[in-house]
Amino acid sequence: MDVEINGRHIQVAEGCTTLRQLLEQEGFTGVGQAVAVNNRVVPRTDWEDMPVTEGMKLTVIRAVCGG
Secondary structure, three states: OEEEEOOEEEEOOOOOOEHHHHHHHOOOOOOOEEEEEOOEEEOHHHOOOOEOOOOOEEEEEEOOOOO
16 A cells, blocks of 8 residues: 655555554654645544545654754
């Protein structure tokens, strides 16, 4: 299955069925992240239940500190 994360096409590993699993597969495991799927923000509480589907477009934003 193919999805897009921040404009980059990704092959989803077999057995990766939820948004949380996909984010972990791609190394997005830290705090301070927001995710939109097909231009809709997905609350962190829904990541475990959201299924990964062919052609999903994800935008992952990481908060950073600095000045």
